[in-house]
Amino acid sequence: MNEISNKWIGKNTVRPDGAEKVTGRAQYSSDTTMPGMIWGHVLRSPHPHAKIISINTKKAEALEGVKSVITSKDIVDFPLDKPVMLGIQDMRWMCRNIMARDKVLFHGHPLAAVAATTEAIAEKACNLIEVEYEILPWAIDIEDAIKDDAPILHDHIHFDGKPSNIAGTLEHKKGDIEEGFEKADVIIERDFKTEAVHQGYLETHSCLVSVAADGRATIWSSSQGQFMVRAMTSFLTGIPQSNIRAIPAEIGGGFGGKTIVYLEPLATVMSQKTGRPVKIVMNREDTMRASGPTSGSKSKIKIGATKDGKIVAAQGIYYLQAGAFPGSPIRGAAGCSLAPYDIPNAHTFGYDVVSNRSKVAAYRAPGAPIGAYGVECVLDEIAESLKICPLELRKINAAKEGTKAVHGPVFPKMGYIETLDAAINHPHYKAPLGKHQGRGVASGFWFNAGGESSAQLNITEDGNVVVTTGHPDVGGSRASIANITAELLGINHDRVSVLIGDTATIGYSNLTGGSRVLFASALVVTESAQIVINQLKQRAAKIWGIDEDAIDWENGEARPAGDNAGKFAPLTLAEIADKATATGGPIGAGYQVNTEGAEGGFATHICDVEVDMDLGIVRVKRYTSIQDVGKAIHPDYVEGQLQGGCAQGIGWALSEEYIYNKDGHLDNTGFLDYRMPVCSDLPMLDTVIIEVPNPKHPQGVRGVGEVPLVPPLAAISNAVYQAIGKRSYSLPMSPPKVLKIIEGS
Amino acid sequence: MAKIQVSTNINNESVEYLCEPHDTMLSVLRNQLDLTGSKESCGSGDCGSCSVILDGELVCSCLMLAAEAEGSKLETIEGMSEGGKLHALQQKFLEKAALQCGICTPGFLMASKALLDHNPTPTETEVRFWLAGNLCRCTGYDKIVKAVLEVADDMKESA
Ligand code: FES
Ligand code: FES
Numbered sequence: 001m002n003e004i005s006n007k008w009i010g011k012n013t014v015r016p017d018g019a020e021k022v023t024g025r026a027q028y029s030s031d032t033t034m035p036g037m038i039w040g041h042v043l044r045s046p047h048p049h050a051k052i053i054s055i056n057t058k059k060a061e062a063l064e065g066v067k068s069v070i071t072s073k074d075i076v077d078f079p080l081d082k083p084v085m086l087g088i089q090d091m092r093w094m095c096r097n098i099m100a101r102d103k104v105l106f107h108g109h110p111l112a113a114v115a116a117t118t119e120a121i122a123e124k125a126c127n128l129i130e131v132e133y134e135i136l137p138w139a140i141d142i143e144d145a146i147k148d149d150a151p152i153l154h155d156h157i158h159f160d161g162k163p164s165n166i167a168g169t170l171e172h173k174k175g176d177i178e179e180g181f182e183k184a185d186v187i188i189e190r191d192f193k194t195e196a197v198h199q200g201y202l203e204t205h206s207c208l209v210s211v212a213a214d215g216r217a218t219i220w221s222s223s224q225g226q227f228m229v230r231a232m233t234s235f236l237t238g239i240p241q242s243n244i245r246a247i248p249a250e251i252g253g254g255f256g257g258k259t260i261v262y263l264e265p266l267a268t269v270m271s272q273k274t275g276r277p278v279k280i281v282m283n284r285e286d287t288m289r290a291s292g293p294t295s296g297s298k299s300k301i302k303i304g305a306t307k308d309g310k311i312v313a314a315q316g317i318y319y320l321q322a323g324a325f326p327g328s329p330i331r332g333a334a335g336c337s338l339a340p341y342d343i344p345n346a347h348t349f350g351y352d353v354v355s356n357r358s359k360v361a362a363y364r365a366p367g368a369p370i371g372a373y374g375v376e377c378v379l380d381e382i383a384e385s386l387k388i389c390p391l392e393l394r395k396i397n398a399a400k401e402g403t404k405a406v407h408g409p410v411f412p413k414m415g416y417i418e419t420l421d422a423a424i425n426h427p428h429y430k431a432p433l434g435k436h437q438g439r440g441v442a443s444g445f446w447f448n449a450g451g452e453s454s455a456q457l458n459i460t461e462d463g464n465v466v467v468t469t470g471h472p473d474v475g476g477s478r479a480s481i482a483n484i485t486a487e488l489l490g491i492n493h494d495r496v497s498v499l500i501g502d503t504a505t506i507g508y509s510n511l512t513g514g515s516r517v518l519f520a521s522a523l524v525v526t527e528s529a530q531i532v533i534n535q536l537k538q539r540a541a542k543i544w545g546i547d548e549d550a551i552d553w554e555n556g557e558a559r560p561a562g563d564n565a566g567k568f569a570p571l572t573l574a575e576i577a578d579k580a581t582a583t584g585g586p587i588g589a590g591y592q593v594n595t596e597g598a599e600g601g602f603a604t605h606i607c608d609v610e611v612d613m614d615l616g617i618v619r620v621k622r623y624t625s626i627q628d629v630g631k632a633i634h635p636d637y638v639e640g641q642l643q644g645g646c647a648q649g650i651g652w653a654l655s656e657e658y659i660y661n662k663d664g665h666l667d668n669t670g671f672l673d674y675r676m677p678v679c680s681d682l683p684m685l686d687t688v689i690i691e692v693p694n695p696k697h698p699q700g701v702r703g704v705g706e707v708p709l710v711p712p713l714a715a716i717s718n719a720v721y722q723a724i725g726k727r728s729y730s731l732p733m734s735p736p737k738v739l740k741i742i743e744g745s
Numbered sequence: 746m747a748k749i750q751v752s753t754n755i756n757n758e759s760v761e762y763l764c765e766p767h768d769t770m771l772s773v774l775r776n777q778l779d780l781t782g783s784k785e786s787c788g789s790g791d792c793g794s795c796s797v798i799l800d801g802e803l804v805c806s807c808l809m810l811a812a813e814a815e816g817s818k819l820e821t822i823e824g825m826s827e828g829g830k831l832h833a834l835q836q837k838f839l840e841k842a843a844l845q846c847g848i849c850t851p852g853f854l855m856a857s858k859a860l861l862d863h864n865p866t867p868t869e870t871e872v873r874f875w876l877a878g879n880l881c882r883c884t885g886y887d888k889i890v891k892a893v894l895e896v897a898d899d900m901k902e903s904a
Contacts, residue, residue, distance in 0.1 A: 014839045021847035022835040024782015024822035028848060031781040200882045202786040202794055203848045252784070252848025253882050284787045475845035475883055636842035640884055644845060647885035671791035671880060679886045680870075680877040 008486040009699060012636040013493045015479035017250070029222035029249040030206040030281045037208065038067055040267055040280035041122035043112040043129050044290060045104035048356040048664030049138035049151060052102060052111065056130040060114055063128060065121040067274040071112045072099040074269050076238050080156050084235070087228070087511070089260055091235050093325035097359050098236065098265055104133070105153055105324035106358050107665045108289030110262075115270040115278045138356040139165065140660045142298050142319045145355040153324060153354045167326035168352040170334050174406045180313025180345025184304025188381045192374040193730035194713070195657035196296040196321060199363045200648070200676050203252020204287040209267035210277035217244045217268050222251040224258045224472055225511035230503045236265035237272070244268075247502040248472045255474075255648070256362030257292050259513050288669040292361020293658055295320040295328045301374035309388045309396045313345040314338055316375060320352060320367065323359035328352045332367025332446075335407035336710065337375045339445035340416055340602060341397040346406040356664055362513060364645060365446040365706035369652065369713050373731070376442035376714030380721070390441050390718070391429070391604070395420045415628030415692030416602035419443070422688050423604045428624045436611050437621065438722025443604045444710025448703030449514030450595035454507030455524035457485065457532050458588035463574030465489060467525060468501040470509025471517045475644070475705070476637030480518050481525055483633050484699060488529040490556040491573060507592040515703025518633060519694075520595040526698045531589035539576045539583040544568050597696025601703055603627035605646070605711040609719040616739030618654050618720055620681075625711075626688040630702030635689060642708045643685040649712020651677045657732050753814040755780070756824025764811040771795045773811040774821060782822035782851045786880070793879030796852040796859075797821050803859035805878075822851035825858065833896050834858055843892040845883035852879050857893045865900055867893070 020026040057069040075095055078084050084091040095101075100111040112129050116122035139145040139153075145165040152163045159166040181187060207221035217239055223229050226246040234241045251258060267278040282291070297320045304313045316337050320328035330350025338346050348371075383390040398417045404410050423429055423441060433439060456468045467485050471477065478498040486493040500506075510516070533553045540558035541548035544567075552561040557570040580587050608622040625642040632638040655675040659667045668674045693700025713731060721727045726741050748763040755778070764773050771788075774780040774797075784794040788807045795806040798820040806821075825832045834857050837843070844850040853876065860867060860875045867875065872893050873886070881889065 012840075012842065015842075017847075018839040018844070019831070021844055021850055022831065022838050022854060023826055024780075024851045026847060027781075028784070030785075031775075201846075201848075202792060202880060202882055203784070203846070204786065250848075251846060252786075253846045255882070284789070476842065634842075636888070637845070640842055640845050640888060643885035643887045644883045645885075648882070670789050671787050672789070676880060676882065678877040678880060679890065680873040682873075682886055684890070685885045685887045 008483040008493050009633055010635060011483060012634060013479055013483055015476055016482050016498045017473065017478050026250045028203055028252050029220065032208050032220045032249065034208060034210055034277035037277040037279055038115050038117055038274065039119040039122050040113055040115045040270055040278050041119060041126050042110045042266065043126040044286065045100065045107060045109040045111055047104055047133055047135055048107045048140065049136040050104050050133035051136060052100065052104060053132040053134055055112060057112065059128040059130065060125040063121065063125045065117040066114060066125045067276065068115040068270045069112060069125065070266065070269055072101040075099045075265060076236050077101065086231055086235065088327065093327065093359065094232060094260065095236055097325055098262055106356050108286060108358060113266045113270065115274055138664045140356055140664055142321060142353050142355065145353050153356065165354045166351050167322060167354050170330045170350045172334055172348045172407050175345030177313050177315055177345050177347045181304045183306065183312045185307045186382060186385050187302065187304040188378050189300065189302035190374065190378055190729055192299045192301065194297045194370055194373060195731060196293040196357065197652050197656045198288055198293040198674065199255040199257035201253030201255055201257055204282045204284055205262050205291055206281040207264045207267050208277060208279040209264060209271045211268060211271040213275065215243060219244065219246045219264050219268065220249055221264055222249040222258065224251065224254045224474065224513050226472065226503050227470065227508050228259065228511055229261055229264055232261045233264045233268055237268050245502060245504045248500050251472050251474055255364050256366060256513060259362050259511050262291055285669040288674060289666050290358045292359060294363035294366060295322065295360050295370065296658065297321065297370045299370065299374045301378045303378045303382055305382050305386065307386065309386055309393050311341060311343050311397045314343050316348040316371065318350040318371065320350060320370065321357060321360060322352050322354045323357045324354060325359045326352055326354060328360055329362065329367030332365060333371035336368035336445045336447065337371030338406045339600065340399055340443045342399045342403045343397065343406065348406060364648065364709040368444065368446050368710045369649065372442065372444045372710045373713040376711065377717050380718040391420055391424050394443055412599055413692060413695050414599060414602065415690045418690045418692060419602055419604040419626045419628055422626045422690060423606055426606065426624055426688065428606050428622060428686065433608065434610065436613055436723050437608060438719045439606065439608050440715045440718025440722060441604065441606050442711040442714035442718060443602065444707055445600055445602050446515060446703065446706040446710060447600055448519065448598040449516040450520055450598040451510040451516055452508055452594050453520035453524045454509050454590065454592035455521060455528045456506060456588065456590040457525065457528040459532065459573065459577050461577060463572065463577035464495045466497045466499065468499045468506050469521045469525065470501055470506040471512045471521055472500055474512055475640060476634060477517050477521065479637060480633040481521055484522050484525055485529060488526060489533065489573065490554060507590065515601065515705045516598060519598045519697060519701045519703055522699055522701050523595045523697065524591045524593060527591040528589045531591065532587060535587050535589065536573065536576050539579065539587065540571045542583045543571065543579060599694050599696060599702055601628060601707040603707045603711055605715040607715040607719045609716060609723055611720060611723045611738065613742060616735035616742060618733055618738060620650055620683060622683055624686040624688065625708055626690060627707055628690040628692050628702065629704045630694040630697065631691055631700035632689050633699060633701065638689060638704050639687045641705045642687040645708025646685050646712055647677050647682060649709050650682065650716065652731065653713045653716040654732050655734060749812045751812055751815050753817055753819060755819045756821060766812060768811040769807050770809040770811045770814060771806040774806060780821050780823050784848055784851060786848065793856060794849050794852040796855040796879065798855060798859050803856055822855060825854060833899065837892040837896045841888050841892040841895065843884065843888040849879060849881040853881065853889055861897060866897055869894060
């Protein structure tokens with residue numbers, strides 16, 4: 001293997017896709033058009049829960065300019081009695097989520113779609129569709145959905161022997177929880193509540209689909225996985241995967257929310273029916289109403305510790321909103337919440353609760369921020385009651401190499417304690433605080449993921465390099481892949497181009513999600529590069545007429561080694577490429593594998609807030625994220641992940657929430673009242689990158705993107721407590737809520 | 746109703762188009778003039794991804810009627826680099842990794858340009874409040890603010 005000189009790994013190179021993005025030329029999903037294109041629009045339910053008695057599309061079809069009207073009849077049905085899984089998604093729910101059958105289950109649930117010559121005509125036609133509903137009682141919040149006489153969303157879902165909105169559970173156990181609590185000198189038990197929040201990607205969902213006369217479909221859309229788009233569209237339309245080409249547009253943010261489809265199957269069916277390319281663009285309102293937020297939750301956390309700060313027992317019970325169909329991220333809540341700690345007796349339990357809200361989608365470390373929120377707040381109280389520094393308390397109990405996690409695995413080498421030490425020693429932790437200011441800390445964990453990846457690395461005829469991978473680049477992964485390729489081949493970074501292939505041009509690659517992309521693509525690119533280096537050595541061997549084993553690849557050149565050292569002048573990549581035809585043909589290699597060895601990531605955050613005691617406004621004054629990233633291939637984009645996740649956490653903790661009104665309608669579907677942090681809300685966001693290399697990865701990479709959203713909810717809550725002397729047990733800590741806590745009502 | 750004929754100037758080129766009275770500037774830029782660099786993330790003036798400069802002032806093109814452009818001078822992201830050379834802000838955004846997904850970037854660049862045109866020596870607070878009309882969900886704004894401040898500094902030095 002090539003020695004890593006680290007000429008390029010760890011460098012802040014300019015990303016290969018950058019120039020197009022700063023000039024407005026990069027093609028995002030809704031930027032593409034086609035000759036003859038028509039426009040689609042989706043009719044959505046005005047009710048949170050209703051039976052569909054009839055749908056009459058005659059008037060809509062008769063409107064001039066209308067080309068196609070579709071309903072659930074045009075989408076493949078998946079009967080309720082048999083799960084059909086694609087990753088974590090069940091096609092039974094997916095087919096009903098993109099087009100309601102029998103019942104509408106949330107305000108904004110699609111139930112018909114129209115394609116017409118203009119967007120305005122398509123919208124007008126939707127309003128001409130006559131739907132007869134039988135309105136049913138609904139349940140929005142968890143409490144309402146799980147009470148005895150709750151309206152049931154899905155009659156076939158049973159819990160405790162009767163129809164229920166509890167669609168599933170998940171449990172982790174270690175040791176004996178009762179015995180553990182008996183040994184505790186202090187036990188703290190608290191109830192917590194969080195609201196549903198949206199991923200908030202600025203690019204709404206959209207797609208353009210062209211089905212040709214031979215039945216072959218081409219899809220342009222932005223998603224976190226072109227192969228997911230192909231597979232789901234195939235399932236839901238019945239077109240075989242070989243006849244669907246999904247081309248990944250540049251993606252304007254996803255954060256987990258673009259791991260499922262909403263529009264592609266509808267546009268595909270309408271293009272099939274009309275023979276015209278169909279474009280659908282979801283507006284912001286519908287994106288908020290009907291595309292995945294992450295769960296709101298309620299939870300009960302109980303932790304017991306001895307006087308010297310050793311945690312002897314911990315329990316977390318979580319109820320998570322799934323939205324209208326099963327599938328909330330209880331695994332993240334129940335699995336990640338206690339992972340930073342070595343606790344002898346532990347128990348976590350998660351309930352997956354359906355209610356009349358839009359189906360949740362993944363959001364950065366799905367479930368883990370909810371899990372960590374309660375645990376990290378209770379730890380703060382334990383530290384206070386034992387008069388131990390909260391970071392020391394975490395250190396006393398920190399998981400390390402060899403610790404068996406509550407969710408099962410035994411941790412390999414990892415850097416959690418390193419994040420705690422860095423926090424304790426950081427100037428931020430010692431800086432003085434002003435009036436009404438407080439400082440909070442919290443830690444967090446995310447599993448990280450491996451999975452299928454493919455890469456192709458080709459040497460161009462003039463001796464440069466083109467690398468293709470199969471994962472949409474959400475925040476600089478192409479730049480990192482260019483760094484790694486340049487490093488391995490020993491050439492200048494700007495000689496490497498990195499592209500994202502479509503489903504027809506690169507092998508299957510799983511979603512951009514779970515913090516897997518750089519971990520997995522670096523692995524397959526490294527393997528491809530090794531094969532190519534061997535090919536280059538073979539070609540040099542042929543040119544020189546010596547044995548290929550007697551050749552080294554160094555600094556972008558083949559050099560004769562061993563007995564032959566110095567006998568021939570080195571051959572550069574360009575010189576070998578120039579002779580490729582004569583020495584055996586094109587040089588390049590692909591590699592595809594199900595990657596393994598993604599190890600978890602840990603972070604510790606420090607946050608200072610200042611509270612306006614008259615208005616209840618919480619302002620973040622200083623924030624430091626400290627994270628073990630394994631190895632930072634492109635430090636600026638690693639930092640960017642830390643900063644972006646932290647900003648989303650600040651929004652979740654302080655200002656973002658889904659607000660449903662008494663009619664079961666989402667009331668805040670715009671950015672004015674769904675309040676994400678803006679530039680003037682935030683300070684500079686400091687980061688400390690810890691590098692404890694992942695032993696199972698050639699460059700030591702760990703996933704980076706999700707952990708940053710895990711600690712902020714608790715770090716900010718703990719800081720608010722320090723500032724005002726009272727604790728909040730629910731999010732968001734919006735001004736009216738904080739004011740109430742201050743006033744003690 | 747008859748369409749309205751508009752003569753205007755976009756990125757230093759004369760442009761004519763026909764639009765409906767209710768068409769927004771953003772929809773004409775994107776759907777008629779193929780200037781898709783301006784993005785629509787909200788359509789309600791709350792995100793700034795559609796930012797353009799109209800007669801020297803920063804505006805949300807989703808809140809402006811296409812008919813209003815008559816006789817004016819419009820700058821969009823497509824006109825920011827000249828002769829294949831990136832504007833200092835564009836270059837700095839690249840060097841400082843001030844973009845992740847990049848969907849907000851055209852809007853931030855237009856807004857930052859308008860800021861520096863008005864106030865070449867902004868403080869961090871001024872940058873943060875000026876850019877408060879532009880949402881970015883990826884970066885936490887840190888690197889964007891730093892990039893703008895650095896460009897302002899560079900301009901000072903070269904002045
Ligand atoms: S699209 Fe114009 S401000 Fe959001
Ligand atoms: S870079 Fe993605 S929204 Fe700003």
